[in-house]
Amino acid sequence: MLRGLRVRLRGLFGRDSWDAELDEEMRYHVERDVARRVASGASLADAGAEARRAFGNTTYLAEEARAASRIAWVEELIQDARYAMRAFARTPRFALTVALTIGVGIGLVSAAFTVFNAYVLRPLEVRDPGSLFELTFRDSRGATRYTTWREYETLAQGNPAFSETFAYRGVVTWRGGEPMMLQLVTGNYFRMVGVGAALGRTLEPAEARPGVAAAVLVLSHQTWRTKFGSDPGVVGRRLVIRDRSFEIIGVAREGFNGLTDTPPDFWAPLPMLAVLEDGHDFSATAGGPLVKVIGRLVPGPTRAGAERALGAWVARVTADRAPSDRAAAAVLESRATAAYMPPSVMAELSPVFLAFTFVLLIACANVSNMLLARGMARQREIGTRLALGASRGRIVRQLLTESFLLASVAAVIGFAFSRAAIALGTGILMATVPPVVLPYVRPISLAADVRLLVFLVAAAIVSAVAFGMAPALQTTRADLVGATRGELIPGIRPARLRNLLVVGQVTLCALLLVCAGIFIRAATRVERADVGFSAAGMVQVRPPAAVRARVIERLRSEPAITGLASASQAPLDGGFQKIVLGAPSVAATVAANRNRVSPDYFVALSIPMVRGRTFTSDETRAGEPVAIVSEATAARLWPRREAIGASIRIGSATDPDAPPRVARVVGVVGDVAAGIVAVRRDQPIVYEPLALDATDATLLVSTRLAADVAKQRIVRTLSEIDPGGATEMHTIDESMSLQVYPFRVAHWIASGLGVLALVLTVTGLYGVLSFTLALRTKEIGIRVALGASRSAITRLVVGQGLRLTVIGIVAGSLLALGASRFIASRLWMIPAFDGMALAIGATVVLLAAVAAAFEPSRLASRVDPVIAMKE
Amino acid sequence: MADSKADFLQGTLDLIVLRLLRSGPANGWDITQAIHVVSRGAFDINYGSVYPALRRLEAKGFVKAEWGTSDNNRRARFYELTAAGRKQLEREREAWERFSSALGLILNAG
Numbered sequence: 001m002l003r004g005l006r007v008r009l010r011g012l013f014g015r016d017s018w019d020a021e022l023d024e025e026m027r028y029h030v031e032r033d034v035a036r037r038v039a040s041g042a043s044l045a046d047a048g049a050e051a052r053r054a055f056g057n058t059t060y061l062a063e064e065a066r067a068a069s070r071i072a073w074v075e076e077l078i079q080d081a082r083y084a085m086r087a088f089a090r091t092p093r094f095a096l097t098v099a100l101t102i103g104v105g106i107g108l109v110s111a112a113f114t115v116f117n118a119y120v121l122r123p124l125e126v127r128d129p130g131s132l133f134e135l136t137f138r139d140s141r142g143a144t145r146y147t148t149w150r151e152y153e154t155l156a157q158g159n160p161a162f163s164e165t166f167a168y169r170g171v172v173t174w175r176g177g178e179p180m181m182l183q184l185v186t187g188n189y190f191r192m193v194g195v196g197a198a199l200g201r202t203l204e205p206a207e208a209r210p211g212v213a214a215a216v217l218v219l220s221h222q223t224w225r226t227k228f229g230s231d232p233g234v235v236g237r238r239l240v241i242r243d244r245s246f247e248i249i250g251v252a253r254e255g256f257n258g259l260t261d262t263p264p265d266f267w268a269p270l271p272m273l274a275v276l277e278d279g280h281d282f283s284a285t286a287g288g289p290l291v292k293v294i295g296r297l298v299p300g301p302t303r304a305g306a307e308r309a310l311g312a313w314v315a316r317v318t319a320d321r322a323p324s325d326r327a328a329a330a331v332l333e334s335r336a337t338a339a340y341m342p343p344s345v346m347a348e349l350s351p352v353f354l355a356f357t358f359v360l361l362i363a364c365a366n367v368s369n370m371l372l373a374r375g376m377a378r379q380r381e382i383g384t385r386l387a388l389g390a391s392r393g394r395i396v397r398q399l400l401t402e403s404f405l406l407a408s409v410a411a412v413i414g415f416a417f418s419r420a421a422i423a424l425g426t427g428i429l430m431a432t433v434p435p436v437v438l439p440y441v442r443p444i445s446l447a448a449d450v451r452l453l454v455f456l457v458a459a460a461i462v463s464a465v466a467f468g469m470a471p472a473l474q475t476t477r478a479d480l481v482g483a484t485r486g487e488l489i490p491g492i493r494p495a496r497l498r499n500l501l502v503v504g505q506v507t508l509c510a511l512l513l514v515c516a517g518i519f520i521r522a523a524t525r526v527e528r529a530d531v532g533f534s535a536a537g538m539v540q541v542r543p544p545a546a547v548r549a550r551v552i553e554r555l556r557s558e559p560a561i562t563g564l565a566s567a568s569q570a571p572l573d574g575g576f577q578k579i580v581l582g583a584p585s586v587a588a589t590v591a592a593n594r595n596r597v598s599p600d601y602f603v604a605l606s607i608p609m610v611r612g613r614t615f616t617s618d619e620t621r622a623g624e625p626v627a628i629v630s631e632a633t634a635a636r637l638w639p640r641r642e643a644i645g646a647s648i649r650i651g652s653a654t655d656p657d658a659p660p661r662v663a664r665v666v667g668v669v670g671d672v673a674a675g676i677v678a679v680r681r682d683q684p685i686v687y688e689p690l691a692l693d694a695t696d697a698t699l700l701v702s703t704r705l706a707a708d709v710a711k712q713r714i715v716r717t718l719s720e721i722d723p724g725g726a727t728e729m730h731t732i733d734e735s736m737s738l739q740v741y742p743f744r745v746a747h748w749i750a751s752g753l754g755v756l757a758l759v760l761t762v763t764g765l766y767g768v769l770s771f772t773l774a775l776r777t778k779e780i781g782i783r784v785a786l787g788a789s790r791s792a793i794t795r796l797v798v799g800q801g802l803r804l805t806v807i808g809i810v811a812g813s814l815l816a817l818g819a820s821r822f823i824a825s826r827l828w829m830i831p832a833f834d835g836m837a838l839a840i841g842a843t844v845v846l847l848a849a850v851a852a853a854f855e856p857s858r859l860a861s862r863v864d865p866v867i868a869m870k871e
Numbered sequence: 872m873a874d875s876k877a878d879f880l881q882g883t884l885d886l887i888v889l890r891l892l893r894s895g896p897a898n899g900w901d902i903t904q905a906i907h908v909v910s911r912g913a914f915d916i917n918y919g920s921v922y923p924a925l926r927r928l929e930a931k932g933f934v935k936a937e938w939g940t941s942d943n944n945r946r947a948r949f950y951e952l953t954a955a956g957r958k959q960l961e962r963e964r965e966a967w968e969r970f971s972s973a974l975g976l977i978l979n980a981g
Contacts, residue, residue, distance in 0.1 A: 021948070022922065022926070024946070024948075025899060025922060025947070025948045026899075026919065026922055028898075028899075028900065028941075028945060028946075028947055029899050029900050029903070029918065029919075029922075032900050032943070032945075033900075033918070035943075054917065054918050055917060055918050055919040056917030056918070056919035056920060057917075057919070058919065061917075061919040061920065061922055061923055064923040065922055065923040065925075065926040065927075066926075067923075068923050068926045068927035068930055
């Protein structure tokens with residue numbers, strides 16, 4: 001076999017000597033035959049002719065011998081590639097246009113893939129990331145439950161699925177007005193994930209034993225670089241966190257940002273939790289603090305198998321909990337990559353990737369049309385080759401080789417484009433992202449890797465088939481006789497295919513533009529949303545429970561601070577708690593939102609008191625069964641009656657068996673957005689009383705200062721009492737920008753895709769109209785000669801373009817209707833039907849089509865019948 | 872049809888060449904003469920067809936070739952059966968015998 005391969009390879013590459021040898025061998029045969037014939041009496045001339053006749057056609061035989069000894073398809077491929085290169089050299093503008101068009105499409109898709117790859121596909125740089133899983137429990141109602149320290153210890157001693165586990169818990173602290181993420185971990189953490197120190201050392205198991213834990217810190221490389229100026233002498237320095245001095249013992253290796261979504265700034269032994277926060281007891285016989293658990297699965301069982309084994313195990317271990325807290329099942333989530341994305345979420349996000357793919361598809365349709373036009377121009381050449389006996393398959397292969405070559409160049413251009421797009425994108429994001437988000441964003445490398453390379457190759461192959469196959473099949477269907485005579489026969493089919501491609505382009509383009517319109521309008525709506533309250537200059541802060549009273553006292557004495565209120569949920573920190581409301585006046589219960597607030601909450605946020613009064617401080621202290629409802633709630637529960645003095649039942653939304661609390665309504669206030677910007681304000685909200693100094697509440701500080709100045713002032717005040725103590729500290733404006741930002745980004749991406757799609761579609765339509773115009777010059781000449789007016793000719797060309805466009809717009813709008821219903825079912829701020837976005841999208845596509853038809857129609861109206869007929 | 876006939880002839884020619892090489896190395900000319908003599912002129916083929924056949928067999932690894940000196944003192948390419956070629960010949964011969972005996976049974980039946 002090896003020998004055979006060697007012969008084949010020699011046939012491929014040692015072509016000259018191989019040919020010479022075959023030639024010599026055959027010549028030897030013929031000469032010998034001639035000699036034999038002469039010896040038996042023939043004349044030299046006769047013998048030569050006879051011998052050659054007996055031997056057969058030398059050229060044919062040599063060709064056959066060559067075919068037998070070579071890897072024929074490689075040979076043909078090289079031949080085709082050479083041929084294609086010559087063709088491109090003759091028409092470099094054409095080749096460049098194709099490569100650029102497809103390059104932009106591939107570039108967009110690759111840019112999207114690069115981000116997806118970085119978060120979801122690329123394994124973290126830790127030891128055996130594929131076997132790391134986070135373990136959580138689900139109770140019998142399916143709610144997530146965490147592990148107690150005691151349960152973790154049992155787990156660590158022996159369990160049916162993990163070879164090793166570590167526990168962790170996050171603590172937020174403040175340093176210079178910025179939040180720092182401290183991750184408290186068990187002593188085996190660094191050894192288990194296989195991460196060493198860039199400087200100093202990492203945690204030792206002995207330093208993390210409950211009771212004897214050391215106050216030591218390991219910095220993340222990123223934090224060491226950005227917050228400590230890469231100071232080589234940082235090891236040994238001390239850092240005060242929440243009144244407690246920690247020694248920095250090392251810096252973790254570069255590129256390690258933990259296994260969780262939020263990148264830790266530093267790590268410390270888990271038992272230090274007891275000195276950083278009150279109320280944690282690691283020695284208690286009761287559960288102890290709640291922790292999160294990540295383990296390394298033993299090799300062998302599948303994830304589902306491990307979940308079953310752990311499910312039975314955790315049910316046993318949590319048997320001594322209260323019945324509703326017991327674990328019913330175990331859930332494992334992979335921690336192999338920066339972001340965990342189960343298939344269901346991937347399916348939900350697939351439309352985003354689809355939108356990028358649409359632009360590539362539009363580019364492919366453009367190029368398909370260009371190739372069709374070029375194929376018609378080459379019909380004489382192709383027809384001749386078919387007539388000379390080339391098989392159709394052979395020519396299709398050759399045309400596809402051209403497409404593959406073009407697509408490979410496009411992939412290279414696409415790669416460069418994707419790098420540029422990513423650089424531009426990250427630049428814009430970094431310049432516009434609300435600073436409050438940054439500490440929570442995981443730094444991630446968007447560098448090219450082998451997965452991107454594979455993706456680029458696959459994208460090139462797929463697009464080559466997508467844009468090259470139909471034209472190749474179409475072109476080789478040429479009418480032989482006509483083609484060799486040089487007649488260009490448009491025929492029915494190529495025209496139909498061309499039109500189909502244009503309609504497809506317009507459809508996708510309209511779909512993308514309408515969706516872009518939907519997102520732009522949603523972003524504007526969210527940005528301009530009237531939340532129903534005013535929070536200018538307001539800061540929300542969560543001081544540690546122990547010093548809360550002192551903090552309140554100090555803030556009260558600050559002259560710049562105009563008011564203090566507290567709430568169990570800050571006004572824009574996400575959805576409020578869901579509850580169900582009942583009243584004797586209505587038969588069924590009403591779904592509503594609940595918040596607990598101090599008496600001054602409504603004044604602080606300028607929420608109008610419509611009727612009745614706010615809570616009294618006696619009510620908050622005693623926890624009286626009183627409630628304040630929003631206007632919408634009052635309108636739903638007591639449509640034509642007075643709400644004040646009425647009684648309501650407040651029940652759990654998740655547990656229908658829990659008995660509802662009964663409360664008396666003392667006030668009605670204005671409607672506000674329930675925790676999320678731009679949520680409908682007519683959602684019912686119920687407020688219950690909360691003391692200003694309640695330990696589990698967020699403090700809302702009203703000031704007469706600009707919000708960021710106010711924030712700095714409060715940071716200073718707080719650090720005098722308890723440095724780094726707050727777990728939360730930002731302005732309400734920051735909360736708002738945080739909620740608005742994703743919409744802004746979505747609308748930028750959607751608009752970018754829409755604009756690119758539009759440009760590609762317009763150029764495609766222009767190209768097709770110009771090309772059909774060239775085919776119809778003679779016909780138009782006849783029309784003009786027969787008396788057609790210039791405007792009639794213009795209408796003819798514009799009409800052709802518009803007919804295709806309108807079909808595409810209708811199809812695209814129908815698809816967009818479906819798409820918007822889908823988006824609306826996922827994102828509540830998107831309406832299921834957005835007539836304005838639909839109208840704008842359709843109009844833009846239509847106007848663009850008219851613009852594309854303008855130049856061809858102008859040319860058409862100037863056709864000179866005399867010249868046209870002579871051609 | 873034309874294709875399958877060509878395949879049949881090609882396969883047969885390959886088999887004949889293998890069989891003739893069993894008795895020892897030979898060059899193209901020797902093989903054509905042997906075909907003529909052994910088949911008593913029954914195989915009316917172009918002598919030239921032997922050369923693609925030889926290259927085909929060489930590419931499959933059934934024969935190996937070397938330049939040597941012919942009986943009339945000229946440089947000629949000599950072909951020799953390889954072990955794989957010997958095995959292939961054996962397989963083909965058995966297949967042919969099974970086929971012809973089966974055909975014989977049918978044609979001579981009843």
